[in-house]
Amino acid sequence: MKIVLVKLIGFFINTIALISPRYAVKIAIKLFSTPLKGKHIPEGKDFLNTAFQEEVVYKDFSIMTYRWLGKKDTILLVHGWESNAFRWKDLIEKLKQKSYNIVAIDAPAHGKSGGKYFNTLDYSECIHLVAKKFKVKTIIGHSVGGMATIFFQYKYQFPHLERIVLLGAPSNFKDIFERYVNMMGYHNILVKHIDEFFLKKHGHRSAYFEASKFSKDITSKGLIIHDDKDNIIPYKDALDYQVSYTNAKLITTNNLDHSLKSENVDNHILEFISN
Secondary structure (H helix, E strand, C coil): CCCCHHHHHHHHHHHHHHCCCCHHHHHHHHHHHCCCCCCHHHHHHHHHHCEEEEEECCCCCCEEEEEECCCCEEEEEEECCCCHHHHHHHHHHHHHHCCCEEEEEEECCCCCCCCCHHHHHHHHHHHHHHHHHHHHCCEEEECCHHHHHHHHHHHCCCCCEEEEECCCCCCCCEEEHHHHHHCCCCCCHHHHHHHHHHHHHHCCHHHHCCHHHHHHHHHEEEEEEEECCCCCEEEEHHHHHHHHHHCCEEEEEEECCCCCCHHHHHHHHHHHHCC
């Protein structure tokens, strides 16, 4: 039933594109950029209230940061689509035991952060602001949070950043967008108009934003962890990073799905950041 509804919405937007391509693009981008999940549940609020909370302003909205103070280096935790800072609870508890200084954020339009829409490039700019404010030395990013981290470091070459952990991270934006297009059943004409929108807004077409190729210019030590059965971000994306991110190591997991939440994954992360 859900698939049928999605296809009907896609058909409706295709029809609008015949009359007003500009309006159709606006609807398609809004659908693509609006998270339906990602707000805090009561358990998440209780846990995050144990942290120092501080807002960082980006453009016309705020990004919520959560800090647990420690004596060691500062680690920034960056979640993915339709999630929030609470997804890191288990890892945060382990990092606290080892006295790391921890910062977690809610992405735009997620958790307690402001904004109505999400896009990876804006997220990368928010990561830059937070990394600079707290002098972050390690970033751990899940899914598009990992990709946004690569975009940030490629653009700014932040000198304090020593380590990057990518968990189930997409290697390029083009494939993400194509999966959305196929899901909705958009016509090729509408897709071309959407790509023109990207060109005007971001200065490049969607195919340009290939995070794995950007990683060639990143010297920060990297750890890539990806599940070979990931049904959200294909395992081939990890292999793309393995080819390009020459200062990174790939660890392959099995049957952990896209979330990669496990004791073993946490242990790999802890070992990596301690070296």
